[in-house]
Amino acid sequence: MVFFLIPFLFAFKISLAESVIAIPPFSALLSEDGAHHWVLHATWASYRYLFTDPVYAVSYLYSIKTAFGCTVGCLLLGYPAAYGMARAPKPLQPILVLILMLPFWTSFLLRVYALEDLIRDSGLLNLLLLKLGLIHSPLHLLRTPTGVFIGIVYSYLPFMVLPLYATLEKLDRSVLEAAADLGAKPWQVFWDVTVPLSMPGIIAGSLLVFIPAIGEYVIPDLMGGPSTPMIGKVLWTEFFENHNWPTASAVAVCLLTVVLIPLLLKRLGSVRA
Amino acid sequence: MPNRPSTLSAYCLVVAFLYLPMLVLIANSFNSSSLNGTYGHLTLDWYTALINDHQILKATSLSLRLAAASASFALLLGTLAAIALVRFERFKGRTLLAGMINAPLVMPDILTGITQLLLFVSMLKLFGGPSRGAFTLWLSHTTFCTAYVAVTVRARLSDVDLSIEEAAMDCGARPAQAFIDTTLRIIAPALLSAWLLSFTLSLDDLVISSFVTGPRATTLPMVIYSKVKLGVSPEINALATVIFTVMGVGILLFSRWMHKTRARLT
Numbered sequence: 001m002v003f004f005l006i007p008f009l010f011a012f013k014i015s016l017a018e019s020v021i022a023i024p025p026f027s028a029l030l031s032e033d034g035a036h037h038w039v040l041h042a043t044w045a046s047y048r049y050l051f052t053d054p055v056y057a058v059s060y061l062y063s064i065k066t067a068f069g070c071t072v073g074c075l076l077l078g079y080p081a082a083y084g085m086a087r088a089p090k091p092l093q094p095i096l097v098l099i100l101m102l103p104f105w106t107s108f109l110l111r112v113y114a115l116e117d118l119i120r121d122s123g124l125l126n127l128l129l130l131k132l133g134l135i136h137s138p139l140h141l142l143r144t145p146t147g148v149f150i151g152i153v154y155s156y157l158p159f160m161v162l163p164l165y166a167t168l169e170k171l172d173r174s175v176l177e178a179a180a181d182l183g184a185k186p187w188q189v190f191w192d193v194t195v196p197l198s199m200p201g202i203i204a205g206s207l208l209v210f211i212p213a214i215g216e217y218v219i220p221d222l223m224g225g226p227s228t229p230m231i232g233k234v235l236w237t238e239f240f241e242n243h244n245w246p247t248a249s250a251v252a253v254c255l256l257t258v259v260l261i262p263l264l265l266k267r268l269g270s271v272r273a
Numbered sequence: 274m275p276n277r278p279s280t281l282s283a284y285c286l287v288v289a290f291l292y293l294p295m296l297v298l299i300a301n302s303f304n305s306s307s308l309n310g311t312y313g314h315l316t317l318d319w320y321t322a323l324i325n326d327h328q329i330l331k332a333t334s335l336s337l338r339l340a341a342a343s344a345s346f347a348l349l350l351g352t353l354a355a356i357a358l359v360r361f362e363r364f365k366g367r368t369l370l371a372g373m374i375n376a377p378l379v380m381p382d383i384l385t386g387i388t389q390l391l392l393f394v395s396m397l398k399l400f401g402g403p404s405r406g407a408f409t410l411w412l413s414h415t416t417f418c419t420a421y422v423a424v425t426v427r428a429r430l431s432d433v434d435l436s437i438e439e440a441a442m443d444c445g446a447r448p449a450q451a452f453i454d455t456t457l458r459i460i461a462p463a464l465l466s467a468w469l470l471s472f473t474l475s476l477d478d479l480v481i482s483s484f485v486t487g488p489r490a491t492t493l494p495m496v497i498y499s500k501v502k503l504g505v506s507p508e509i510n511a512l513a514t515v516i517f518t519v520m521g522v523g524i525l526l527f528s529r530w531m532h533k534t535r536a537r538l539t
Binding site: 088108110 | 388
């Protein structure tokens with residue numbers, strides 16, 4: 001009973017907290033102090049504001065577009081890698097997983113910084129390309145959408161590879177052999193058998209990349225610029241620089257709904273299956 | 274279906290992509306020129322500067338203590354939540370608990386940060402405390418770490434054969450005793466890795482901390498971030514090298530130990 005009650009109470013506390021704080025008007029209605037009127041009115045005004053100022057719509061769309069692009073990028077890069085890992089000799093596999101996950105265990109912030117350092121205009125990448133004569137003027141990657149794309153793919157790649165590897169590794173090879181025996185060409189086996197069977201991994205990996213990428217703040221702030229209006233950055237600016245808490249909260253609530261859609265779709269999909 | 278060498282080459286490409294920036298940064302930390310792209314002689318000056326940087330040392334000490342405290346409390350809460358989810362098939366709010374446990378794993382940090390800040394602000398209004406600072410940092414780090422602990426422990430716990438515990442009880446052990454002597458021992462490696470994961474996540478968090486902290490509590494990532502925002506900082510290169518090395522070696526040793534323990538158990 002003790003094991004049942006304590007976590008339940010704590011979760012109940014956290015759940016209450018999260019639902020109260022995620023929607024500011026509700027918490028304002030419950031409180032009886034002086035801030036009551038201010039929060040209530042300001043919040044609805046902020047929602048109207050969100051719809052009238054195009055900056056917000058542009059940022060939401062841009063964030064979704066970027067997150068989608070990065071998810072596809074991670075998938076294209078991560079699938080072959082996960083496939084290779086799953087095909088490697090069994091004793092080698094834990095070592096391959098370890099090598100892949102090791103950077104993830106160090107520091108996300110410092111890794112982004114390292115990448116920024118490498119691809120900046122005067123960074124080693126441009127230096128090498130210039131020396132090799134492949135380019136004549138430095139590539140401008142920082143402060144561009146490409147920079148943010150590279151940054152997010154770099155940071156979130158392990159989250160894509162790991163779930164993919166987990167499903168590909170469990171794949172029953174006799175099914176693949178059966179398909180080959182029945183006359184399927186190697187690429188047919190891959191598209192008609194391997195890919196559909198690894199769908200759970202693809203979905204899990206994509207959600208793990210897509211959802212955090214929408215709200216990403218650090219990467220667009222360090223590697224992006226005015227041409228990359230990510231919503232996380234907009235929220236941060238609204239909160240820390242404009243000190244407009246009601247608008248920031250309204251942005252957060254809208255972001256939460258955007259984030260919940262793919263999760264609900266997944267839930268619906270798994271219920272149907 | 275591509276053959277073996279070409280499939281592993283994709284893996285190698287990914288690994289090279291992941292490691293290259295870190296290796297370049299490590300090399301740069303020994304470079305005497307503080308200008309990016311120019312190369313002087315080998316030096317340890319940046320490390321000396323690092324040791325004498327009072328601000329960084331203070332922030333490091335806070336971050337380490339915070340990470341240890343958050344990871345420990347999260348280990349307790351997360352394990353209890355995992356036990357509730359695995360051992361009790363149905364209870365009121367099970368779906369809610371499962372959802373709440375999983376939510377922080379995918380939620381963008383910025384949402385967790387702003388919602389927790391609003392919670393602390395309204396708590397301050399209603400109860401007069403806690404004021405923002407090290408304590409609120411600890412509360413919110415514990416919250417997101419609990420989620421990671423619960424998921425890690427839950428996965429291991431659902432593999433544990435309940436009959437071992439029942440056998441211990443048949444031999445006369447009381448339920449708590451039986452649990453500690455059998456199941457807890459079996460899941461101990463998972464508990465340790467959950468703690469370690471929480472520790473690293475807490476040590477690395479920037480976004481949530483920036484929201485919930487007060488003026489006097491500055492964590493290491495916040496210091497790093499403010500320095501990095503200003504451009505290339507050779508001192509941060511040195512700090513990054515230290516963190517990459519310590520964490521890297523730590524995780525390698527840990528996984529070797531895990532491998533040995535697992536080999537002994539099976």
